Amino acid sequence: MTRPATLYLVPAPLDFGCEVQAPLQEVLPAGTLGIAAGITHWICENAKSARAYLKRINELHPLAVPLQAQHIQELPRLVHKKGDHAGQFDARALLAPALEGHDLGLLSEAGMPAVADPGSSVVRAAHEAGVPVTPLTGPVSLLLALAASGLNGQNFAFVGYLPQDPAQRAQRVRELESLALRTGQTQLFIETPYRNAALLQALLQTLQPGTRLALAAGLTLPGAAVTCRTVKAWRAATPQEASRLPTVFAFGP
Structure with a gap:
């Protein structure tokens, strides 16, 4: 054989x-x-x-x-x-x-x-x-984003895509935020790039002001950008835009 x-x-x-x-x-x-x-x-x-x-x-x-x-x-x-x-x-x-x-x-x-x-x-x-x-060794966007976010890298979860329905998405975000604040576990998720802006706005409307939110866009590309700040600081930033590049989202305490 x-x-x-x-x-x-x-x-x-x-x-x-x-x-x-x-x-x-x-x-x-x-x-x-x-x-x-x-x-x-x-x-x-x-x-x-x-x-x-x-x-x-x-x-x-x-x-x-x-x-x-x-x-x-x-x-x-x-x-x-x-x-x-x-x-x-x-x-x-x-x-x-x-x-x-x-x-x-x-x-x-x-x-x-x-x-x-x-x-x-x-x-x-x-x-x-x-x-x-x-x-084989190569880039893994989730780990690159987590490492660059400053969020908890000792306890984290990838939860895939959030629901597209606004009400269901808001409910899911609140559930994940409650878990993150209770356990310290970083929550990571992704979205189709053309929906990044809508997801960012939904997160800023739903998350608590003190929760830290990270966006890691275009990792390993020339235009790569990783930003992590509190939701309160995100809301104060002008403009509140999300890249149309592939982006990993993460939040935690």
Whole structure:
């Protein structure tokens, strides 16, 4: 029986969907790029963006096989919409190349796969099948934002996206703020960039004046900005604008 190969968790730069791209050699170690260049079988969110990323890698580290010969599998669309962290998707079929001896790369569109992105089901299936799992070094927006915020980095939670309905969102924000103030736990969440401004305004209307709110926008990009101040200070700032770049939001005492 062929010995299973390795499932590599390959981080991607945080510039997906941005007009300006970060030079790969500045945000990803040469070791990560070298291993990625040697992988010929992939599981990803979107094949088009995966090929675009591999093309960028090829400019620094020649790919083991030409781009058109790469074997790329997409996670189902339902996984993109609903996520796969709760075990509702069976990813075993996607591991067939690894069971045949080919190293597999798991790739999301930005950052570390399976962290605030799909991919958990693939990792879980790999463990169950005895396929070794190796995470590679690269940017993780949640941890970069947390470290730069000054909020509690010893006790924190990522809560995904907040509800879009204003009433439900306000209720959820109050629940999370109560937890944060009671336990000291930092609450981190994200939003689709074009909704950043609306979310910021909702937070400023709902959170208590003394709660500290951080926005980390465009991390690793030339226009990166991290701002953390009390809600009272945010309200006094002019103008109260949120970047249209990918942004991590966080608040706590």
